[in-house]
Structure formats: structure tokens, C-alpha cells
Amino acid sequence: MSNKQKEKKGGLLTWLGNSQVWKSIIRSGIPRERRGRMFSVLNSVFLHLHPVRMPRHAVKLKYTWCAGGLSFYIFCVLTITGILLMFYYRPTVEYAYTDIMDLGEQVPLGIMREIHRWAAHLMVITVWIHMFRVFMTGSYKPPREFNWMVGVILLVLTLLLSFTGYLLPWDQLAIWAITVGTNMARATPFLGHEGPGAALLSIGDINLVHAGSDIRFALLGGRFVGEAALLRFYVLHCIGFPFIIIIFMAIHFWRIRKDGGITTPV
Amino acid sequence: MLTFILLTFFFIFPPNDWFYKWNKKFKLDLIWTNKGGILILLGLLTFFLFGLTDENFKLIALKPDNVPIVGLIFLVAFFTWLSMKQATENDKRIDNNEKVNEYHDPDDKVLTWPDLVYIELIALVLCTVLLVVWSIALPAPLEQPANPTLSPNPSKAPWYFLGLQEMLVYFDPWIAGVLFPTLMLIGLMAIPYLDTNKEGVGYYSFKQRKMAVSFFMFGWLVLWVLLIVIGTFLRGPNWNFFGPFEYWDIHKLEPLTNINLSDYIYIIWFRSGLPENILLREIGGFILILGYFLILPPLFAKTMLKKLYQKLGNFRYSVFIILILFAMSLPIKMYLRWLFNLKYIIAIPEYFFNI
Numbered sequence: 001m002s003n004k005q006k007e008k009k010g011g012l013l014t015w016l017g018n019s020q021v022w023k024s025i026i027r028s029g030i031p032r033e034r035r036g037r038m039f040s041v042l043n044s045v046f047l048h049l050h051p052v053r054m055p056r057h058a059v060k061l062k063y064t065w066c067a068g069g070l071s072f073y074i075f076c077v078l079t080i081t082g083i084l085l086m087f088y089y090r091p092t093v094e095y096a097y098t099d100i101m102d103l104g105e106q107v108p109l110g111i112m113r114e115i116h117r118w119a120a121h122l123m124v125i126t127v128w129i130h131m132f133r134v135f136m137t138g139s140y141k142p143p144r145e146f147n148w149m150v151g152v153i154l155l156v157l158t159l160l161l162s163f164t165g166y167l168l169p170w171d172q173l174a175i176w177a178i179t180v181g182t183n184m185a186r187a188t189p190f191l192g193h194e195g196p197g198a199a200l201l202s203i204g205d206i207n208l209v210h211a212g213s214d215i216r217f218a219l220l221g222g223r224f225v226g227e228a229a230l231l232r233f234y235v236l237h238c239i240g241f242p243f244i245i246i247i248f249m250a251i252h253f254w255r256i257r258k259d260g261g262i263t264t265p266v
Numbered sequence: 267m268l269t270f271i272l273l274t275f276f277f278i279f280p281p282n283d284w285f286y287k288w289n290k291k292f293k294l295d296l297i298w299t300n301k302g303g304i305l306i307l308l309g310l311l312t313f314f315l316f317g318l319t320d321e322n323f324k325l326i327a328l329k330p331d332n333v334p335i336v337g338l339i340f341l342v343a344f345f346t347w348l349s350m351k352q353a354t355e356n357d358k359r360i361d362n363n364e365k366v367n368e369y370h371d372p373d374d375k376v377l378t379w380p381d382l383v384y385i386e387l388i389a390l391v392l393c394t395v396l397l398v399v400w401s402i403a404l405p406a407p408l409e410q411p412a413n414p415t416l417s418p419n420p421s422k423a424p425w426y427f428l429g430l431q432e433m434l435v436y437f438d439p440w441i442a443g444v445l446f447p448t449l450m451l452i453g454l455m456a457i458p459y460l461d462t463n464k465e466g467v468g469y470y471s472f473k474q475r476k477m478a479v480s481f482f483m484f485g486w487l488v489l490w491v492l493l494i495v496i497g498t499f500l501r502g503p504n505w506n507f508f509g510p511f512e513y514w515d516i517h518k519l520e521p522l523t524n525i526n527l528s529d530y531i532y533i534i535w536f537r538s539g540l541p542e543n544i545l546l547r548e549i550g551g552f553i554l555i556l557g558y559f560l561i562l563p564p565l566f567a568k569t570m571l572k573k574l575y576q577k578l579g580n581f582r583y584s585v586f587i588i589l590i591l592f593a594m595s596l597p598i599k600m601y602l603r604w605l606f607n608l609k610y611i612i613a614i615p616e617y618f619f620n621i
Contacts, residue, residue, distance in 0.1 A: 196617055
């Protein structure tokens, strides 16, 4: 049998796999031997986050719990569902709540909001569990101290992302959870108008830090959770914090590799 | 209940050799075997299954936003068990001069494609399935439209901040909401610089790093997860404490009999009125707080923590001990509140400075 006949017998998939278009996208084809498998990791922009070869224990679920990888995956899920949700949602006091209602009632089979909400909860949990795993395997010790710090920052950003998203449905749960949460900012030492030391910051009789100028005011854009707060939280939730967290994630992943990959016992 | 947890905690996660000896003597490490794990799981399951027959419990545990926390309880229990199980196994191997379970010949490596990639793929698919099923089964909650004039009772922060809200019972917002979270983050970030122990990298272990693991577990399990669970399930209207099967009665009355340390000193003991001068009034509290942070560290350095002090040196030790003292101040304040109805140690409401 000539080569041509062999290809015909392979059917549509083989024909597709050998087409110029496919080969231009995925150069190495389906890797079946060692060399090809190594190249498939090296040549892929996504897979090359990984090293080509790994210590045997490092791929075991028992060791890694997959919590870090899942956190990243859930972040991707949240980004995608979040973008879809943005099509339907207007961050104003007038429309926010009714838009969410519409989303539930008008969109057939819509579960994007559900996925977004539960994934957000899940991401907080997986990030905690990832931190717990990293601690228990001593993976924060030199030379990985800095990456642990980046991880703590990522944890904070995860919580902030979740917190800012909490306000957006503009229902009773949202507004009061954010009110309770931001009320604490009122008591920031020196910067909050009910914090210790705030009374000391004054020129003569004029207080510099009061309800209209303290850190809570800056956070909410007003004295209470209202229109300005909704817009601020929306912008922070959709653009601000994702922008920052992506930068830190890049550093985090980069440093994992630069610090010697996953930890191995000596 | 909390007293029980606090008393047993350091025997289960012993921070030093003395506790470790007792841990072995009571055979507490049997918790971290398969049998122990199944027992924990069965215990939790029976609690929740029996609990669900109770209407009040069901109402709270199955509230859509509380479901993740029920999941969190199981996940935290499972992963604590899993890590400690592997740690105990490795401890035994190290004692017998064997290589740890995670050890493989450095040249014996696997290829990322396919060995890691397929595990990742399965994990992603399972995670997606979980999310989709969860989302179909449980609609995302949407309550009445926001109404700034009508506050629900209790109003709760998002669940991951409920630990902080729970601290508000014992401390003023500037401590519970600002100082403690800041210190927590600083403390977390400082861990790699304070823990100078070189052992235990790349495998689960306990014996080689007792103190580090024990303190971390205390912060994570007791001061964080437990407070969240209490804040979610056991705090009802007016942030009153309710038992797990108790009806959240909005009219439950809790007498507010808490009094300040200065009242104790001047009114109850000296039977004179409070002095006018603020500093004089609060002198007792200032002495206590300053003593706590200035006298205890050198005292510990000379006695209990002598070895640690020598190992860490001045600067590291100071940071470490201050962080620990701050962490311990929460349970201390809790007990002072429960035993003596103590409200503030230093109370200067004039400047919003209450401790």
C-alpha cells in the first residue's frame, strides 16, 4: 500500500490532522513518542508554564491537591462568566436589581450568575486550601519566601474581588453585607472618623478627618452605600482588581519556575 | 466547648517536646490513620444528618450562601486529616532513617505531557461538573431590593469576613476590623522569614517542625475557620449567641452587664468615683497592656522560649513574639469577657481608643 492509500483509510480526523491548516496551528501533531511529548509542552504557550519533566511525586494528587491549579482555573471560569454577565448588567441604583431579576427570568436556561457566584465562593476555599498545602509541605521556605508573599497578596485580592462583587446584585443581602464590611473602615486609626487618633488631626477647631473625608468616604464615594459606591465597586470588580491580580498571578507563576519548580524532598 | 478545643488543641498539634510526649502517650496520632479519618467523617456526617432533621438547623445550614461553609467544614477536616496522615507516616520513616514517601530518585522524572496534563484535565472537568451541578441545583440568592432604611437583623458581612465580625464582639472595630487583619497579613507574609527551620521542604512532616505547624494550625483552624463557623451558624439576631438547634428568636434578651477595668478598680474595689483625668482613670489598663507587650517577651525569652530566642536572634524573636501575643490576645479577651464581664481594658471613648 502506498502512503496515499494509508491516509485515506485513516478517515476524516487523520486527513484533518495532516492538513496544512492544522499543522500550522499545532506543529507537532499528536505526540506519541518522548521527543514529541516534550515539544508539545515546550511549543505551547499555555503548557509551557509547566516544566517539560517533573519529579514523580509532584504530579500526584495526594501531594499537590491540585488546589493552586484549580484556583487559576476557577479564576478563568469567573472571568468568562463575568464577561457574559456584563452584557446584561447596568451598575446603577435604578437598573442593577431589575437587571439581575431579568437575568433570572428572561434568559432561558441561564445559570451564568449561579456559576459565577458559586465559583467565587469556591475560589476563596481553593485558595485557602492551596495556602494550607503550601504551608504543610514547607514550600514557603527559602528560596520561595517571596513567592509566598505574592501568594498572600493574591489571597487578599481574591477576597477583595469577592467582596466587591457582593454588592453588585443590589439586594438587601448585598447592601447590608457591604455596609457591615465597610463600617469597619470608619474606625481606621487616624484615617477613619471614628478611629482612634482621628480627633488629633485637626487645625484649630476644624477636624480634618470627618464622615465626609475619611477612608470610608473614599471607598464608597459617599457617606453611605449608594450610587457612587455601586459604580466604584463595579469598576474595581470588573477592571481594577482583575487587572492587579493578573499581574500578581504572572509573577506568582513565573517565580514558581524560577525558584526551582514544585518543592522536592532532598 | 471552646475551652475543650483550646485545652485539647495543643495535645493534638503539640508545639513542643513536652506536649509531643503526651500526644504519643495518649496515642492521639491515631486520629491521622484511615480509621481515624473515617471516624471524623462519620462524626461530621451524623452531626449534619441528624442536625438536618431539626427545622432551625436546616434553615441555617441549607441557606444557599451558607452551603459553601458547610462544604468548607468538610474540606478543611479532610485536608487537615490528609496532610497530617502523610506527615505522621513520614515522621515514622524519618525515625527509621528511611527516605520520605515523596522521595524519588532525582533522575527518575515523568513527562508533563501526558502525566501531569491528564490529571489537570480530569481535575478541570470534575470541577466544571461540580460547578454546573451546584448551579443547577441551587439558584443564586436574590433578596428584596436594597433598602437603605431597613436593615436586616442580623446583618452579616460576607462569610469569609465573619471571623472579623465575630471579633467585633470582643474588640472595637479599629482592632477587629483594621489592626487584626493588617497583623494577620503581616504575620502570614512574615512566616518564611520567622521560620528559620530548614527541614521539612517538599514533603509532609510534623515532628521536624512541630512549633511552626502547631501555631499555624491554631491560627488557621481556631482563630479563622472556627470563628467563621461560629459567626455563620451560631450568631443570630442582634448578634446574640444561639445554640445550633435553637430558634433565632429576635426578642432574645441578653443582659449587657459588661463593665470596664477602670470601673472595676475605682468603683468596685476603691469605692471612689472615676477620676477626672483620663490617664489616671485608665492607668490600670495601661499598665496591663504595656506589661503584656513589654514584660512578657523578655520573660519568655529567659524561660520557656530560651532556645527559640537564641535561634532566632533579637529582631526575629521580637516580631515573632509580638505577633503571637496579638494572636493570643483574642482568646484572652474572650475569657475575660466570659468570666468577669470585662468590657474594655483601656476605655477612652473620648478618642475612640478602647482596648
